[in-house]
Amino acid sequence: xxxxxxxxxxxxxxxxxxxxxxxxxxxxxxxxxxxxxxxxxxxxxxxxxxxxxxxxxxxxxxxxxxxxxxxxxxxxxxxxxxxxxxxxxxxxxxxxxxxxxxxxxxxxxxxxxxxxxxxxxxxxxxxxxxxxxxxxxxxxxxxxxxxxxxxxxxxxxxxxxxxxxxxxxxxxxxxxxxxxxxxxxxxxxxxxxxxxxxxxxxxxxxxxxxxxxxxxxxxxxxxxxxxxxxxxxxxxxxxxxxxxxxxxxxxxxxxxxxxxxxxxxxxxxxxxxxxxxxxxxxxxxxxxxxxxxxxxxxxxxxxxxxxxxxxxxxxxxxxxxxxxxxxxxxxxxxxxxxxxxxxxxxxxxxxxxxxxxxxxxxxxxxxxxxxxxxxxxxxxxxxxxxxxxxxxxxxxxxxxxxxxxxx
Ligand code: SF4
Numbered sequence: 001x002x003x004x005x006x007x008x009x010x011x012x013x014x015x016x017x018x019x020x021x022x023x024x025x026x027x028x029x030x031x032x033x034x035x036x037x038x039x040x041x042x043x044x045x046x047x048x049x050x051x052x053x054x055x056x057x058x059x060x061x062x063x064x065x066x067x068x069x070x071x072x073x074x075x076x077x078x079x080x081x082x083x084x085x086x087x088x089x090x091x092x093x094x095x096x097x098x099x100x101x102x103x104x105x106x107x108x109x110x111x112x113x114x115x116x117x118x119x120x121x122x123x124x125x126x127x128x129x130x131x132x133x134x135x136x137x138x139x140x141x142x143x144x145x146x147x148x149x150x151x152x153x154x155x156x157x158x159x160x161x162x163x164x165x166x167x168x169x170x171x172x173x174x175x176x177x178x179x180x181x182x183x184x185x186x187x188x189x190x191x192x193x194x195x196x197x198x199x200x201x202x203x204x205x206x207x208x209x210x211x212x213x214x215x216x217x218x219x220x221x222x223x224x225x226x227x228x229x230x231x232x233x234x235x236x237x238x239x240x241x242x243x244x245x246x247x248x249x250x251x252x253x254x255x256x257x258x259x260x261x262x263x264x265x266x267x268x269x270x271x272x273x274x275x276x277x278x279x280x281x282x283x284x285x286x287x288x289x290x291x292x293x294x295x296x297x298x299x300x301x302x303x304x305x306x307x308x309x310x311x312x313x314x315x316x317x318x319x320x321x322x323x324x325x326x327x328x329x330x331x332x333x334x335x336x337x338x339x340x341x342x343x344x345x346x347x348x349x350x351x352x353x354x355x356x357x358x359x360x361x362x363x364x365x366x367x368x369x370x371x372x373x374x375x376x377x378x379x380x381x382x383x384x385x386x387x388x389x390x391x392x393x394x395x396x397x398x399x400x401x402x403x404x405x406x407x
Contacts, residue, residue: 050244051215059241059273060116060148060215066092066101067121076170077121080217084119095122095167096160103161108150108350111163112273115148119216120167127178129202134405135258135333136203136236137195138182141175143219144168144208149240150272152347152354153300153339156207158373162346166208172219176226183233194404196234201256202227205237212241220246227254238297240274242283247290257287258333260297261318263310270302270354281318284326294326296401298394299335303378303386304357311390315397327400334390334406336383341366341374 050056062084069091071077081089092098101114130139146166147156157164169175179202186200195201204210204223214220227235228251236256246257259280262270267277284294296318301311322330337358344359364376378386387406394401 056215056243058116059212062087062119062216063117064088064090065119065121066090066095066098068092068095068123071095071121071123071170074123074170076168076172076217076219080119080121080168080170083216087119092120095120102164104163104346106163108272111150114163114165115146115150115273118165120146120165121170122167123171124169124175127175129179129182132203133193133195134407135195135238136201137189137193138200138202139206140179140202140204140235142169142207143172143175143204143223144210144213144216146207147209148212149209149274151240151274152270152272152351153302153337153343153358155338155340158340158343158371162343166213166216168213168217168219172222176222179226179233180230183230186232188232198232199234199254200232201234201236203237204235205239209239209241210237211239211243211246214243214245221249224249224251224255228252230254234293236295240271240280242275242279244283244286246292247286249290251291253291253293256293256295258295258297259284260299261314262298262300262302263307263314265310266302266304266357269357272351277314278317281321284330285323288326288329293329295330295404296332297335298332298390300337301334301386301390302337302357303360303363303382308389308393312393312397315393315401318401319398330400331402331404332394333404334387334394336378336386336407338375338377339364340369341376344376 063086065081065084065087067077067081067089072081072089072091081087098120101118101120124141124143127141129141131137132139144166145156146160146164147154148166150162183200183202189196189198189200192198210220210223223235224246227233234254234256236258238258238260240260261277261280264277267274271277288294298311301307339358344355347355347358360378363378363382365379366374366376369375377383391403391406394403
C-alpha cells in the first residue's frame with residue numbers, strides 16, 4: 001500500500017459492478033446454508049455447511065497455500081491443509097515476507113485471484129492485547145490478517161499491499177490462552193462505559209473479517225466458544241459478510257457481531273465482494289436468535305451529494321424490517337470515512353469511480369501517519385457537522401438505535 005502502482009499498471013480494467021459486489025451472495029445461496037435445529041425461523045438442520053456452498057466458493061476457492069513449516073505442522077494447520085486437499089503447498093520462511101503475493105502491482109483481477117485462491121499459514125509470534133476505548137475496551141491479537149473482500153476504502157492492506165491474501169494464524173491455543181490470562185488479570189469491569197455496561201469488550205477482528213475466516217478454519221468458532229465461557233468479557237467483531245455457519249455456534253450472548261451498513265448504492269460501488277447490505281440487515285434477527293449480540297457499524301459515512309437522503313432511507317429501512325428484539329439490544333458506531341493518498345493513487349488505476357466519491361480534497365485534510373504515508377479525513381468542521389447530521393437522522397428515523405460513539 002505504501003507504493004503507488006507502476007505506470008504500467010494504470011490500464012483500465014472493467015469497473016467493478018454490482019455483479020462483483022452485492023450480487024455475489026444472493027439470498028438463494030444463503031438458504032443452502034445450514035439451519036439450526038429447533039429454530040422456528042429456520043427449521044431443522046439441513047444440508048451441508050455454507051462454507052461448502054457455491055456462494056462461499058465464489059469468494060474463496062483455495063488453490064495455493066504458503067505455509068511456515070511450523071504452522072503447517074500444527075493441529076490447526078493440518079486441519080486447514082486437509083480442508084483444501086488439492087491446494088499446492090509452498091514452504092515460506094515468514095508469513096510477512098512473500099514478495100510475489102504482497103504488493104500493489106497489477107489490477108483488481110489479480111488481487112481478487114490472489115485473495116480468493118491463495119492462503120498463508122503462519123504463527124503469531126507476538127501476542128499482545130492493546131487498549132482501545134472506542135469500538136472495544138481492548139484489541140485482541142488477531143487470529144488472521146487480510147481479507148478476501150476488496151472494499152475500496154479498506155485500511156487493512158496498508159502494510160502488505162492491496163493484493164494481500166488472508167493469513168491464518170495457526171497457534172490459536174496460545175492466542176486463546178493469552179486472552180484468558182489477560183481477562184483474568186482485569187477482574188470484573190469496575191464501571192459501565194460506552195463499550196459495554198458490564199463486560200470487558202475485546203475486538204477480535206481488527207485486521208480481518210471473522211465471518212470470512214470461518215470459511216477457512218475453526219479459529220472464529222474457537223474464539224466464540226472461549227468467550228462463551230468467560231463471564232467478565234465479550235468478543236466483538238465487525239463484518240460485511242453473512243456466514244450462516246456462525247449460527248451453529250453457541251455464543252451465549254458473549255460475542256457481539258457488528259454488521260457494517262451504508263446506503264446500498266454506496267456499498268455497490270465501494271464494498272467489493274461483500275454480502276449485500278440488505279442481506280446483512282436481514283441476518284440480524286437470526287444472529288440474535290442464535291445467541292449473538294447484534295450491533296451495527298454505520299460506516300464508513302461518505303459525504304457526497306445526496307448522502308443525507310440515502311442514509312435516511314437506510315435508517316428507515318432498518319426501522320421497517322428489524323424486529324423489536326433486535327432493536328431492543330442494538331447499538332451503533334458511526335465512523336466517518338478516512339482515506340489515504342497512496343490508496344487513492346492505487347484505486348485510480350482500477351476503480352476511478354470509487355475515487356470520485358472517496359477523494360474530496362475540497363472537504364478533506366491530510367495528516368502524515370506514523371509510517372510516513374498521508375491519511376486524509378474530512379475537515380474538522382465538515383466532519384463535526386456530518387456527525388451531528390447522522391446523530392439527528394438516527395434520532396429521527398431509528399430512535400431505538402443508541403449511538404455508542406461517533407467520530
Ligand atoms: S470487509 Fe473489511 S477487512 Fe475486508 S476488505 Fe472490506 S473493509 Fe477491508
